[in-house]
Amino acid sequence: MGELIGKKTTFSELQCSKNLAATEDALYVVGGKWTLRVMIALLSGHTRFNDLQRTIKGISARVLSGELKDLEINDLLKRVVDPNQKPVAVEYIPTEYSQSLKDIISALADWGLKHKKKITTHE
Amino acid sequence: MGELIGKKTTFSELQCSKNLAATEDALYVVGGKWTLRVMIALLSGHTRFNDLQRTIKGISARVLSGELKDLEINDLLKRVVDPNQKPVAVEYIPTEYSQSLKDIISALADWGLKHKKKITTHE
Numbered sequence: 576m577g578e579l580i581g582k583k584t585t586f587s588e589l590q591c592s593k594n595l596a597a598t599e600d601a602l603y604v605v606g607g608k609w610t611l612r613v614m615i616a617l618l619s620g621h622t623r624f625n626d627l628q629r630t631i632k633g634i635s636a637r638v639l640s641g642e643l644k645d646l647e648i649n650d651l652l653k654r655v656v657d658p659n660q661k662p663v664a665v666e667y668i669p670t671e672y673s674q675s676l677k678d679i680i681s682a683l684a685d686w687g688l689k690h691k692k693k694i695t696t697h698e
Numbered sequence: 699m700g701e702l703i704g705k706k707t708t709f710s711e712l713q714c715s716k717n718l719a720a721t722e723d724a725l726y727v728v729g730g731k732w733t734l735r736v737m738i739a740l741l742s743g744h745t746r747f748n749d750l751q752r753t754i755k756g757i758s759a760r761v762l763s764g765e766l767k768d769l770e771i772n773d774l775l776k777r778v779v780d781p782n783q784k785p786v787a788v789e790y791i792p793t794e795y796s797q798s799l800k801d802i803i804s805a806l807a808d809w810g811l812k813h814k815k816k817i818t819t820h821e
Binding site: 595596597598599600602604606608616619630631676678679682683684687688690691 | 729801809816
């Protein structure tokens, strides 16, 4: 068990409700079960539907399709059709704006690594 | 619409699958609908059950109770009983280890603020 930190709190400088509200806004957009997973795959260079589905283990085509539509609505990716290929090639390209998710994804990945180390050391 | 970033990707330096796996590990623990909301409230100094339920709008007592148990199992909070009070007072105190979630919460809150500004400016 870790030590307790008592009542001295991390967020004493910020109003809890403000923090909660801002986090809610973020989770509303990227808090879905698959959303960040799809964004990581996109940001890692997977841009084709089948490639994305292969990369994101366990996602169904229906769910992936819905995620991609939502991400486009939120300006996190752009659907690009290349008419020079037959059959036409569709690519899902992360937008400049989607780079702003990098901090969230890095923080989660860092914590995931740390937590895994902690669990595997203690058990 | 933001500009496209083409195929130059944020995570080119990291293997996508590694990033995905670490993020999965993190989301497994803190990716639940309410988990981070509960942690923010705890880290902001809300330590009593009723106080937490008031702070986290919309959470049911049953769900909050389950979240608190899971967080204790993951060493993110400690349930402390004060036997000097009648009826005995139970407090949920964030552990030292839970401070490690601060980066994730800050990144989400920052992004939530940014995204809200973007939406309210564009629509």
